Amino acid sequence: MSTSKKTDIKRVTTNVLQEMKIRGEKISMLTAYDYSLAQIVDASGIDVILVGDSASNVMAGHETTLPITLDQMIYHASSVVRAIQRCLVVVDLPFGTYQGNSKEALTSSIRIMKESGAHAVKLEGGSEIIESVKRILSAGIPVMGHLGLTPQSIYKFGTYVVRAKEEEEANKLINDALELEAAGCFAIVLEKIPSKLAKLVAEKISIPVIGIGAGNGVDGQVLVLHDMLGINKEFSPRFLRRYNDLYTSIKNSVENYIQDVKSKDFPNSKEQY
Numbered sequence: 001m002s003t004s005k006k007t008d009i010k011r012v013t014t015n016v017l018q019e020m021k022i023r024g025e026k027i028s029m030l031t032a033y034d035y036s037l038a039q040i041v042d043a044s045g046i047d048v049i050l051v052g053d054s055a056s057n058v059m060a061g062h063e064t065t066l067p068i069t070l071d072q073m074i075y076h077a078s079s080v081v082r083a084i085q086r087c088l089v090v091v092d093l094p095f096g097t098y099q100g101n102s103k104e105a106l107t108s109s110i111r112i113m114k115e116s117g118a119h120a121v122k123l124e125g126g127s128e129i130i131e132s133v134k135r136i137l138s139a140g141i142p143v144m145g146h147l148g149l150t151p152q153s154i155y156k157f158g159t160y161v162v163r164a165k166e167e168e169e170a171n172k173l174i175n176d177a178l179e180l181e182a183a184g185c186f187a188i189v190l191e192k193i194p195s196k197l198a199k200l201v202a203e204k205i206s207i208p209v210i211g212i213g214a215g216n217g218v219d220g221q222v223l224v225l226h227d228m229l230g231i232n233k234e235f236s237p238r239f240l241r242r243y244n245d246l247y248t249s250i251k252n253s254v255e256n257y258i259q260d261v262k263s264k265d266f267p268n269s270k271e272q273y
């Protein structure tokens, strides 16, 4: 008998991702923050949905990821979980809910797991947050790491440029990846680092490495859904491939609707009771 509540679809687990790395099958990951889009993304066959704290930017219009709260992340995550049947759902621990206090990190993670029904959490950082990572893992909660450009530390870096180009920072990143693997993380995101370095990390560690702006030598790719769908026109880094121009498509549709209302074309005789 299946353990899946909704269907008999084989669900993606952390073990499945590990097997994919071993087989050399690339892992696909996208963000989603709401029920309707998560349903489409899951039905398309995505392996992992990340309820990223990029929701702070794309959903709430903040300049950075810092303002989003734990309650808001849980709201987004629970909407996504209600929509999906197959993929693994990973949720970002937002800024200020895990750094420097492993007990708070565990409490925040337990709230995410209990209140949203998600399957794993993601934290930004390496050695600085390793105690938090270990404590969360000790409760049986799967943890995804995130190294390279870590947007929650934007005020420390001061810029969103490519990270770890210099040897010292690259060495720290490699050591952090090894430490996260040794602690028991099931995967690591590498954001905006040189592709050579990302490939080296993916070869050095046995857990899946998912890249964003990290080249194709890693085990999978992640993009922000709204960016790859072309809903956000302003954001166009080199690593972004746009698969649609929904900004134009939605704008045209809305303009046509307005025109139809104003001209009294909508509703017509068939569109009323």
Ligand code: KIV
Pocket (backbone or CB within 6 Å): 031, 050, 051, 052, 053, 054, 055, 092, 189, 191, 212, 222, 224
């Ligand atoms: O919040 C987010 O969307 C992320 C991805 C960019 C990896 O962390």
